Structures are given as C-alpha cells and as structure tokens.
Amino acid sequence: MRLSRYFLPVLKETPAEAQIASHRLMLRAGMIKQASAGNYSWLPMGFKVLRKLENIVHEEQIRAGHIPMLMPTLQSADLWRESGRYDDYGEEMLRITDRHGRDMLYGPTNEELITDIFRSHVGSYKELPLTLYHIQWKFRDEIRPRFGVMRGREFLMKDGYNFDLTREDAMHAYNRHLVSYLRTYERMGLQAIPMRAESGPIGGDDTHEFLVLAETGESGVFYDSEITDLRFGDREIDYDDVAACQSVMEEFTSRYARTDDTHDEAVFHERVPEARRREGRGIEVGQIFYFGTKYSEPMGATVQGPDGKPVPVHMGSHGIGVSRLVGAIIEASHDDKGIIWPEGVTPFHVGIVNLKQGDSEADAACEAIYKSVEALGLEPLYDDTDDRAGAKFATQDLIGLPWRITVGPRGLKNGVVELTSRRTGASEELPPEKAVEKIAQIYAPHHGAPRSEPMAKRSFHTWL
Ligand SMILES: Nc1ncnc2c1ncn2[C@@H]1O[C@H](COP(=O)(O)OP(=O)(O)O)[C@@H](O)[C@H]1O
Numbered sequence: 001m002r003l004s005r006y007f008l009p010v011l012k013e014t015p016a017e018a019q020i021a022s023h024r025l026m027l028r029a030g031m032i033k034q035a036s037a038g039n040y041s042w043l044p045m046g047f048k049v050l051r052k053l054e055n056i057v058h059e060e061q062i063r064a065g066h067i068p069m070l071m072p073t074l075q076s077a078d079l080w081r082e083s084g085r086y087d088d089y090g091e092e093m094l095r096i097t098d099r100h101g102r103d104m105l106y107g108p109t110n111e112e113l114i115t116d117i118f119r120s121h122v123g124s125y126k127e128l129p130l131t132l133y134h135i136q137w138k139f140r141d142e143i144r145p146r147f148g149v150m151r152g153r154e155f156l157m158k159d160g161y162n163f164d165l166t167r168e169d170a171m172h173a174y175n176r177h178l179v180s181y182l183r184t185y186e187r188m189g190l191q192a193i194p195m196r197a198e199s200g201p202i203g204g205d206d207t208h209e210f211l212v213l214a215e216t217g218e219s220g221v222f223y224d225s226e227i228t229d230l231r232f233g234d235r236e237i238d239y240d241d242v243a244a245c246q247s248v249m250e251e252f253t254s255r256y257a258r259t260d261d262t263h264d265e266a267v268f269h270e271r272v273p274e275a276r277r278r279e280g281r282g283i284e285v286g287q288i289f290y291f292g293t294k295y296s297e298p299m300g301a302t303v304q305g306p307d308g309k310p311v312p313v314h315m316g317s318h319g320i321g322v323s324r325l326v327g328a329i330i331e332a333s334h335d336d337k338g339i340i341w342p343e344g345v346t347p348f349h350v351g352i353v354n355l356k357q358g359d360s361e362a363d364a365a366c367e368a369i370y371k372s373v374e375a376l377g378l379e380p381l382y383d384d385t386d387d388r389a390g391a392k393f394a395t396q397d398l399i400g401l402p403w404r405i406t407v408g409p410r411g412l413k414n415g416v417v418e419l420t421s422r423r424t425g426a427s428e429e430l431p432p433e434k435a436v437e438k439i440a441q442i443y444a445p446h447h448g449a450p451r452s453e454p455m456a457k458r459s460f461h462t463w464l
C-alpha cells in the first residue's frame, strides 16, 4: 500500500473524549470513528487489525478441532423464553419488534440459538463430541459504554459451544478451549492470565476469565506473581489427548489468580507467600464456561445414549472479545509517541519512509524495496507523500508498525538505508537488499504456530 492512495485519517489533536491510551491512539491513528455511543466504524487500518485477530482466532479454533459457522445477529425472542432468559437478561438486551409485531432481539450471546440448531439435527451420542463456534457482532446495551472498543455496545465476539455426552467429556472441551486460548493470546503478543471468575448471566460453576494486566483494566485482580512467568510457547499439543490438555489447564490455573468477584483475602494469604502476592487491574479478553445441562434440559437438547435412553447433553460456552482485543493489545503495547504493534497482528509489516520524495534515486530505491517486500508475501506501507521527514516519522511512530526502512539521498550515496525497530528505537544502516532480508527473517513462519504469517498467504477464508 502507498500512503498517498490509502485512507489513513490521522488526527493531530488528542480527542478530548478519550480517557485511556488505546482509545486515544485508535482515534488518532485513524483506526475507528464513533458512529453512535459505544458503536464504531472500523476504518481501513483498524479493520485490517481486526481481521488479523479474527484470522488468528479462526486458526487456533480450527487447530483445536472446533468448527466454524455463522449465526445471525437478530434472534427471535421465543427461544429465549424457552430458556427463561428473555426476562432474566434485563436492560442490556436490545429488544426489537418487527412489522408483524414479533419480538426480536439483537443477540448478546448465542446459547439458545445454538442449542436449537443442535436439538434439530443431532440425535445420537455417536455424533458427539461437537464444538461449533462463530465470530459475530453482539449487542449489549451497556449502561456506560466507554474506553472506545473496549466496552462498546456493538462488539465482535468469538463464541463457541461444546456439546458432550458426559461431564468428563465436557471438561475436556473446557480444557481444550483453555489451551487454544493460551495459544491465541500469545500469538497476538499478549499475556492473558486465566483467573477464576463469576459466571454472571451465562450460568454455571466452572469458569475462568482471561485477563491482560493493565492499569486501565476494569477488573481488580489478585494473583501469585509466579503466574506471570508461565508461557505456553511453541509446545506441540495433541488436542485429543485428554491428559495433556488437563495438565496444561492445571499448570495455568493451580496458582492463585482471581478477579475481584471471586477474590478471597483469607485464601489469598493462606496460599500465597507475602512476597509473591500481587494486586492490580486487568482487561478481560475472554471467558470459558462449563454449565452442564442448564440449556439442554429446559430446551430439550438430548441425545440417545449408549443404552438407548435419552440424556441431556453437557455444554459449555467460550468467548473471546475480538474487537476489545484491538484495544487491549494497544493498552499493553504503546509509548507516548503511539502504538507499538506486535509482529503477529501488525496492519502492515514494514513502513517505508522516503525522505526526499521526487528525488529520482530515492524514489527508485523505495520502489525496489516496496516490490521486494511484496514479493516476500508481506505488506509494506510506503509513505510516498510530500510531507516533511518529521511529519512522516511522527505518523510512523503513531501507527506503530514494528519496523521502518528509511530511505534518503544521503544514505544512498553510501549504498545504505536505515532499518529501525519501533519497539527499541534502535537503527542500523545496511544495503537495501540486506534490510529486506532482515524483514524476511523477522516474519519467517514460526514452527507450529505461524506467529507472523502474512495474511495474504493464509487468510481465514482459506480455512473454511
Ligand atoms: N461491551 C463489550 N465490549 C467489548 N467487548 C466485550 C463487551 N462485553 C464483553 N466483551 C468481550 O467478550 C468476551 C466474552 O463475553 P462475556 O464473558 O459473556 O462478557 P462479560 O463477562 O462482560 O459478561 C469478554 O471476555 C470480553 O472480552
């Protein structure tokens, strides 16, 4: 992409309404525009990041054996009356009446709809286990939408639902989700800690929330500091291996880590030595639930068991806040100049800055670099505008591409360009082809999880 042809409406001024860094930076970097309270348009660069996150979520869900599909945003109230949640859900549910006077709602979640699909088509235990998921917009009429996409009213969520014959099988599904979530967040350059949580309107006893530590987070968190040393990393995992998934679950959830809803000061003191007790704030980026037969029983989602008798299926639901994650990543990775994208989610892989647009040598060198980066299957963003060098650098720092190649007549006289890391600020001078080679190495596919695999080569569409 050439900046002169792109749509990147960066703002010079800091928007007054934004209270936290990620909201400010998303507005300033031209990623989003508020459409109405808690409701945003995703401008091209914001949309690109959102799609990258979606792609990672799809890849990791499919890797875990879960099956993608798509349910509508609008649902009929009837199903929610069956489960008893139409009245329970309260003011957060956006209720709509269609022209025939039928009660509809904009789905805040999908347990009812998926249970209906299941009961209509699955009759035997032999068709289990089954986990279906989708990535779809949700609406919750939050009383106080704030912090931009972090607490929106309309937001994008991955929600997955497992159907199993027994509690044990459903717990394996729970553990599988936990493992796949650990991988998902790490690929996004985030550490998200599973913490024991309260289940809220979804119901059920077994539930963990995944929290990214951040001072601006809405949840209070209490944890054993040892937990921050844990990484899933590049381990290979067989998602059918019940014991292996369980042991990862135990490794990541055995230490004390709870949100303010479940925190117990006495237990905290008893289990964690004082030097390791930490208290802080976190952003909830996902949650997994086991809720047994809470929906299958009232809604009649039964299968014929091995003995021929009907049994209600054991279920769980598992959510990732995809649009919130864009904000959470920025919250965890920025400085006073702007965003610092982790390589796995960056909207463009490298920025190319031409210090003297119109200088034939500089222009030609930039074009050559642009073409060779594209030939690698990577996406460059070439600032080919007539802006001053200072303004170009400020834009690059603001939008936060992890790498920048700076090209100017003076360097070219010595046969070099400059390669700069956004994170460390460190620069090195090297011949243009060496700079491109380094970019190729940085984004080389990782074994197992292709951490930084270019979208162009493996978009989620190719998985479906
Ligand atoms: N209002 C919102 N705006 C953006 N993301 C949200 C919002 N509400 C929930 N999410 C995201 O969706 C994920 C799954 O939702 P869920 O656990 O049902 O939400 P909650 O715990 O807030 O009721 C949450 O972990 C969070 O990341």
Ligand SMILES: [Mg+2]
Binding pocket: 209, 284, 286, 287
């Ligand atoms: Mg939650």
